[in-house]
Amino acid sequence: MNEKILKYEDAKRAYSLQQKVGQLFMPAVFINDSEEEVQRMERLIQNFHIGSLCFFHSRASAATNFEGNKKIEYNAKSSERIKELIERYQKAAEIPLLIAIDAEWGLAMRIEETPQYPYAITLGALQKDNNLIYEVGRNIGMDCKEAGIHWNLAPVVDINNNPDNPVIGYRSFGDDKANVIKKGKAFIQGMKSVGILNALKHFPGHGDTAVDSHLGLPIIDKTIKTLQENELAPFQNLMDQDVDAIMIGHMLLPQLDKKNPSTTSSFIITELLRKKMGFSGAIISDALNMHAVSKRFPEKGQLEVAAFNAGMDIFCFSEHPEEALHSILQSASEKRIEESFQRLWQLKEKVFLQKSHNADTPRVGASELNKKIAERSITELYGNPKMVETIKSSDFVNLSVVNGKSNLFSSKINTVFGQQKLAIDLGHDELIAKWAEINHVVLALFPPAVKPKNQFGFNEETLGMIKRMVKEKNTLIYLFGNPYVLDILDLQADSNVVLAYQDFPEFQEAAFDHFQGAIEAKGRLPIKLKTLNS
Structure with missing residues (x-):
């Protein structure tokens, strides 16, 4: 395949303007698509010189489509299927495609039966263990490479400073900019070590909002000075870490641009990111089917045109490439088209022309790596440490809220403590x-969902029982999930909580080892909760 990629100076002369514009489009493709849909995409690639593809699991789960509550079919053969599709789509392309995916915590974010690594918020709890985050980035990069994927649209470097954020939250390293910068750097360097492209997201910062941009337009009403002190800091500081791309989120910043969302704002994309901050790499949109922006442009292709005019280079999840391509060809200057084509082509040169990175170097297995992270991230939030020891040495009740999860932690307590x-x-x-008769309780809590929508999936009866337990009994909670869950539990000043963050077996093992005193809690909560002075 490498021989089909020209150096930029040759590609500049070899390809027509139509081919160059086609290269800027990144439609969504789906692992569980029908044969009819696959063939339609093959024709689109052939006819319009599409430059890249972004893989999702299925149409029922991608971007805004989850609103329809369609059943998401489990496919145990997803990892084989994606390789088959990549091969087919590459054969359909005259110019090799860049294959992208969201693999923030591994290919498991989109593909069943593949390794899953901890969420960013879990990695945010690590103290002086950024080498483990490097290994996570490297492992994910190697998993991508083995699947035929070139570009992981990660990491998230949003500073999550709003506890009510419905869409970032657990995907962020935390609410401290220095922590986000250090951990984002380690993740990028890990992927870079095996030649996988990266993308910082979601510029200019999606952390301080209570609106999900999949469904509506978040408004972040801050001055540029305030943004520079916080939200923009990770993007500015990480630019010199060989950042391949920056993804523009969908939000309105009225103090910067009263009219245009960031996706279509020339002030935010060109004046701020390009000129003021000095970013010279590729700029890619967040998914263009998201309602924050898609509903503002009912005419097919006009959203892409507006984004291009604002300075966007690559259109992720473009739903109307044919219409947009024709409009851009009619309205844009050759110079402007060439600028974006060159930035896109530089990514292709990195992938297809540079010397291959040594991905054969032995790596830490996923389970072993998860175990190390589990042991170093576990976090104590003790309001009354003396009561913790009383509970452990008492005839406590071994209680859980499992929500269909495998509860290794409580089983071990049953076996060892009876x-x-x-x-x-x-x-x-x-x-x-x-x-x-109950005085003391050890409560293993497995939230039904990782996102805060509908109280993280808890029904009212179960949530009521948890709150009553916290209020009336001496309760030690082990939380195997998003720490923001603690904000809905009516915790008391003397409540005692241990955060395990994930429900993986390795994290449950580490939590049990902590319970019986075999390991110390070394993690630190990387966010501030509304209900605790953390």
């Missing part, structure tokens, strides 16, 4: 019957 498992969400009768 305390029978009880699950609140599998029936309350036995618990209520002995309520008056």
Whole structure:
């Protein structure tokens, strides 16, 4: 395939303006698409010289489509299927395609039966262990490479300083800019070591909003000075770390541009990011089907045209490349087209022309790496440390809220301490019957969802029981999920919580080792909660 990629100076002369504009489009493709849909994409690639593709799992789960609550079909053969599709789409392309994916915590974000690594918020809890984040980036990069993927649209370097954020939250390294910068750098360097492209997202910072840009337009009403002190800092500081691209999020910043969302704002893309901050790499949009911007441009292709006019180079999840391509050819100057084509082509040169990186160097296995992170990220939030020891040495109730998750933690407590498992969400009768006799509780909490929508998926009855337990009993919580869950539990000043962050077996093992005193808690909560002075 490498021989089909020309050096830029040769490509500049070899390709027509139509081919160059076609290279700027990155339509979405889906692992579980039908044969009819695959053939349609092959024709699109052939007819319009598409330059890159972004893989999603299925149309039911991609971007805004989750609103329809369509059933997401499990496909155990997804990893084989994506390789087949990549091969087919590359054969359809005259110019080799860049293959992209969102793999923030591994290919498991989109593909079943592939390694999953911890969420960014978990990595944010690590102290002086950024070498582990480097290994996560490297492992994810190697997983991408083995699948035929060149470009991981990661890391998220948004500073999540709004506890009510519905879409970033656990995807961020935390609310401290220095922490976000250090960990973002380690992740990038890990991917870079095996030759996988990166993209910082979501410029100019999606952390301080309570609106999900998949569904509506977030408004971030801050001055440029305030943004420079916080939200813009990771982007500015990481630019010299061989950043391949910066992704523009969909949001309105009225103090910078009252009329245009960032996606179509020449002030934000060209004046701020390009000129003031000095970024010379590729600028890519967030998914253009997201309602924050798609509903503002009902005419097919005009969203892409507006983004291009503002300074955008690559159109991720473009739904109307044919119409947009024709409009750009009619309205844009040859010089402007060449600028974006050159930046896109530089990415292709990196992937297809540079010497291959040594991805054969032995790497830490996913389970072993997750175990190391689990042991170093576990975090204590103790309001009354003396009560913790009292609970552990007492005849405590071994309680859990499992939500269908495999509960290794409580099983180990049952085996080692002889305390029978009880699950609140599998029936309350036995618990209520002995309520008056209960003094001490170890509560293993597995939230139904990682996102805060609808109280993280808890039903009112179960959530009510948890709150009552926290209020009336001496309760030690082990949380295997998003730490923002703690904001809905009505915690008391003397409440005791241990954060394990993930429900992976390795994290449950580490949590049990912590419970029995075999390991110390070395992690630190990387965010501020509304209900605790953390």
